[in-house]
Amino acid sequence: MNDLLSALLLGIIEGLTEFLPISSTGHLLIAQHWLGARSDLFNISIQAGAILAITLVYRQRLWQLATGLGEAATRLYALKIAVAFAVTAVVGLPVRLLGWELPDTVTPIAWALVLGGVWMLIAERISEGKPPSDALTWKVVVAVGLAQVLAGVFPGTSRSAAAIFMALLLGMNRKPAAAEFVFLVGIPTMFAASGWALMETVLDGGAGDEDWASLGVAFVAATLTGFAAVRWLLGYIATHSFRPFAWYRIGLGVALLLGLPAGS
Template sequence: MTDLLTALLLGIIEGLTEFLPISSTGHLLIAQHWLGARSDLFNICIQAGAILAITLVYRERIWSLATGWRQPAERDYLLKILGAFAVTAAVGLPVRLLGWELPETVTPIAWALVIGGVWMLVAERLSERGPPSSQVTWAIVVAVGLAQVLAGVFPGTSRSAAAIFMAMLLGLNRKPAAAEFVFLVGIPTMFAASGYALLETVLEGEAGTEDWAGLAVAFVAATITGFATVRWLLTYISSHRFTPFAWYRIGLGALLLLGLPAGG
């Protein structure tokens, strides 16, 4: 398989899995066991391609926030998006600099998939006990910010799943509203992560070794497939549960632990 075709496939995988609560990082790392490992810059930047898709999907909402910040409700929501991003940056940057993360190998990813799937089943049931709400509280802001850090430390957790279900457990239990807030927080989070990874690559003198053509192909593929996926997901969760995604995680994690596709 050529390098560009491999990059295209990885970009499609990223776009399909970034917003579904099944862990894009986990799927990319599993895929790279067969297709060859890629740099951290590659993996993070194609995630930014998927986040660009969110920017396009929510372009009207973003424009409303940008132009309507003088209105109390819009300003409050915008400040909460920035607050969640600030929590992620304040906690996540030291964690990254200290190297606190599990190894990106199959076994920890498999356990994260299984545990995350069980967590989703329980969390969705618990969240439904409260009255329906679309209100984003400051407790939810902090929890979403910390959930994003948690997903970075434990590959296979899923940033979207960790953040959405923390928000739902704390009262934001209208799924489309929880997804919107988490996805909008992901825009500055992932663009900042991509910028940081790019800066590291340049400072370490590794820019010349990066496959920039492959990265560009994967970025575009992730953007296109991410756009289609998130549009479908928002329609799906408006009237369906997250249960199929939870069982998919549990099943995939169990297969990996049994060593069927990739070994232990």
């Protein structure tokens, strides 16, 4: 397949799956099996496109937070974003340095997809039995930070799924409110993770032979599709459950374990 076309498809896949609770890692693994493996710099860059997309989606909310720090409620919300990010950084950095992470290979990702799907079904059933609430407690804040670390240790878990469902289980069970907080926390988290990975890649000399045209195409594709995917998801979850995503994860994970799409 033409290299630019395969880069375009990979960028689209990253943008569509990064923020949906279905695991971008699992989908990119399958896609790169057929479209060819890419460099670490390429994978980091298309994730940066997804980060740019979520930043654009929440540009007005971010501006409101930045300019409204004189108000106690806004200042507290911003502090909670900072604390959730700090929890992820303080716990996640030692985990990363110690190498506590499962490999990006079919079997662990497939199991993470299946178990994550089952967890989503159970968590949504439990959260639906509680009174509706958008209360952002400190318990939710810390749990969202820890959930992001969990997703980093177990590729295929989905950062957004792990964090959103922790919030739902702990009482913040209005989905749009939970998703907004998780996505806002995800902006500094993903910027930091991508920046760290980029630094490691450049220091290791991994940028020398990069196909910059393909990388640019994939970056733009990830940004545009990521923007559309998040806008769609926010509208969808306002009136629908996450169950279709859970069943999709379970089906994909089982197919991977049977060796159907990936052939391994």
